[in-house]
Amino acid sequence: MRTLKRTRTAHAHRGTTRIALAVVAASALALTTAACGGGGGKGNKDDAKSSPSASAPSSDGLQLPDLHGQKLEVAAVWTGPEQKAFQKVLDAFDKRTGAKSTFVPTGDSQSTFLGTKIEGGAPPDVAFLAQNGVLHQFADKGWLKPLGPAAQAQLTKNFSKGWQNLGAWKGKQYGIYAKVANKSLIWYNAAAFANAGATVPKTWADFLKTAETVFESGTPAVSIGGADGWTLTDWFENIYLSQAGPQKYDALAAHTIKWTDPSVKTALTTLAQLFGNKDLVAGGTSGALAADFPKSVTQVFTGNPPKAAMVYEADFVASFITANTKAKVGTDAKVFPFPAVGTGKPPVVSGGDVAVALTDRPATQALLTFVGSTDAAKIWASSGGYLSPNKSLPFSAYPDAVQRSIAQALIASGDDFRFDMSDQAPAAFGGTKGQGEWKDLQDFLAKPKDVAGAQAKLEADAAKAYGG
Secondary structure, X not given: OHHHHOOOOOOOOOOOOOOOOOOOOOOOXXXXXXXXXXXXXXXXXXXXXXXXXXXXXXXXXXXXXXXXXXXXXXXXXXOHHXXXXXXXXXXXXXXXXXXXXXXXXXXXXXXXXXXXXXXXXXXXXXXXXXXXXXXXXXXXXXXXXXXXXXXXXXXXXXXXXXXXXXXXXXXXXXXXXXXXXXXXXXXXXXXXXXXXXXXXXXXXXXXXXXXXXXXXXXXXXXXXXOOOHHHHHHHHHHHHHHHHOHHHHHHHHHOOOOOOOHHHHHHHHHHHHHHOOOOOEOOHHHHHHHOOHHHHHHOOOOOOOOOOOEEEOOOOHHHHHHHHOXXXXXXOEEEEEOOEOOOOOOOOEEEEEEEEEOOOOHHHHHHHHHHOOXXXXXXXXXXXOOEOOOOOOOHHHOOOHHXXXXXXXXXXXXXXXXXXXXXXXOXXXXXXXXXXXXXXXXXXXXXXXXXXXXXXXXXXXXXXXHOO
């Protein structure tokens, strides 16, 4: 997701937008067509079918097959607290079925990692794709297996139509968005705000004023994780959605308008009001480009005074705060919605990781069934830093009031959100470290005055990836 990538608080304003399902062109990623293998060494794919027993049904009636002797490999971008939280889900699945599951981190260049594994005849059984565009790309190549009846039943029961649609492509249901993110949140150090006499802003203009107030109190205002290019795409998307509006957002996501469009110039110029003001950015330009996502979070909630007062990113920031600092979410670490830009509405940008099958095995479908269940969501939610669009999940499953409020806002919004733009793009443009949009926006962070140059580079890379 981005985590994933993925990306919703009681304070969050829900725009009257409808779900974005931009149709992306095939990726320019150089992967040759290969048939999905059955996962050699993982057990006979028919073993589960002939198993004499199955796990006892849970309180909501979920029953899983007996998978003793079966091995599964699961791949996702998650590391650190996110990986540990998901491991609890895998452990529960293994305990209930007798399977032995192994987690494999893909790294940020996920489509390249998975494509190489698939072409080599050894794909993982289940992958959590951090980008919707990669789902389309892999489905077009014949690398994905549609959901089986049991997994489809959990999806239909627990997820709204909008989330179902995001996991489908060309009439077939391939994936389950089991972990999502609200990417329209700004987290802040409550003590730093109190020391500065700063107030929570509602507009972009107020946000810049608040940042100035914090800086004048002696604390750098904003921590930016520029070493991870995906964080910069999220900054741009929130500004663009609020300022340009949902129709333009959908058009740019589908590349039916170019990155040289005047609306992009306006958004980049607005973003440069922050990126180009070294007083407001922790460590200045060099510091921002050297800080990865985890560092951008921890430096806001450690030290006295901290190295920055605010950090922008999704709801999963909470897990990093809890795991890596002594700050308490809801008390020391608070959150407000991304402010409205210009005359626009506050943005609601979402992301997520979609679970898909890469092998045609009953054990693979059983794991997808579990992932789509409320049982799995309860286990996942208990660790914090997790958000589910599962409408059957009780809000009490979340560990604190902040997480519950974010979850309530997500469910209440129904399908009124926009999906992460870069995650809809071909991976060569929107999801590969060191190239495409990630690299172009890092270059823009380094030289925020060169708006025209950034637009030209973004358009050149987008045209190549989208195929025209």
